[in-house]
Amino acid sequence: xxxxxxxxxxxxxxxxxxxxxxxxxxxxxxxxxxxxxxxxxxxxxxxxxxxxxxxxxxxxxxxxxxxxxxxxxxxxxxxxxxxxxxxxxxxxxxxxxxxxxxxxxxxxxxxxxxxxxxxxxxxxxxxxxxxxxxxxxxxxxxxxxxxxxxxxxxxxxxxxxxxxxxxxxxxxxxxxxxxxxxxxxxxxxxxxxxxxxx
Numbered sequence: 001x002x003x004x005x006x007x008x009x010x011x012x013x014x015x016x017x018x019x020x021x022x023x024x025x026x027x028x029x030x031x032x033x034x035x036x037x038x039x040x041x042x043x044x045x046x047x048x049x050x051x052x053x054x055x056x057x058x059x060x061x062x063x064x065x066x067x068x069x070x071x072x073x074x075x076x077x078x079x080x081x082x083x084x085x086x087x088x089x090x091x092x093x094x095x096x097x098x099x100x101x102x103x104x105x106x107x108x109x110x111x112x113x114x115x116x117x118x119x120x121x122x123x124x125x126x127x128x129x130x131x132x133x134x135x136x137x138x139x140x141x142x143x144x145x146x147x148x149x150x151x152x153x154x155x156x157x158x159x160x161x162x163x164x165x166x167x168x169x170x171x172x173x174x175x176x177x178x179x180x181x182x183x184x185x186x187x188x189x190x191x192x193x194x195x196x197x198x
Contacts, residue, residue, distance in 0.1 A: 002027050004061045005050060005068075006034040018063045021093050025061055056087030059101070064094045065116070066123035075120035095119060155190060156180045163191055 004022035008015045015034055022032060033050040037043070054060065060082060062068060069075035082088045083100055092098035097115045138148070159180055166176035177187035 001031065001055075002059045002061065003050060003054065004032045005047060006032065006063070007044065007047070007067045008034075008036050018067075021063050022061050025093075027061060051082070051086070054082070054086050054088050057089075058086075059089045059091060061091050061093060063092075064123075065092050065098065065119045066127075069120070070124075071127070072120045072124040075123065076117070079116055079120075092119075155194075156182075159190070159194075163194060166191070 002025065004025070004027040006015050006018040006022065008018075015036070019032070019034075023029075033046040035044040035046045050060075065075060068078040079090065082090055089100045090098065091101070095115065098119070142148070162171065162176050162179045165171045166173065171179065173188060174184055176191075177184040180187055182190070
């Protein structure tokens with residue numbers, strides 16, 4: 001039987017491109033498995049369910065090699081588990097050289113293993129480069145004065161007089177926070193910041 005596996009790295013990424021490619025191979029929806037997981041959380045329930053269902057002689061389609069793992073080691077481990085332990089064939093759509101149905105002789109196996117090692121190394125290297133470029137982009141933006149995160153809420157109109165009353169010990173911290181409609185911690189943090197900038 002033919003199966004397809006799709007992974008997108010977060011819930012806001014779209015899996016349509018992978019779905020179109022795998023459906024184009026005639027794989028029915030009940031044998032398509034989709035995981036939406038972040039790169040940090042690699043607990044893939046649909047993948048695990050699919051692996052339990054796979055039998056010797058089945059064929060697994062993936063669009064690209066990095067769908068099998070986050071890094072070089074994981075890709076290699078999953079490839080070995082699927083092809084050697086489970087006896088499943090794998091076809092990587094964007095790299096037709098990685099089709100374990102072809103060249104089952106020693107030379108074919110050697111070439112497929114070599115290509116797999118190179119591609120899984122390239123996949124991990126590209127992810128590391130993306131992370132590095134993101135960090136560099138964030139640092140450059142911060143150097144230009146770009147602010148990240150939620151914009152600060154403006155201080156309530158009565159903040160200055162309440163702050164003064166609190167500083168003059170005419171109000172407790174809790175009373176001052178309530179008068180400004182803020183949690184105690186927020187009022188205190190705003191008060192400290194206000195004092196440091198004035």
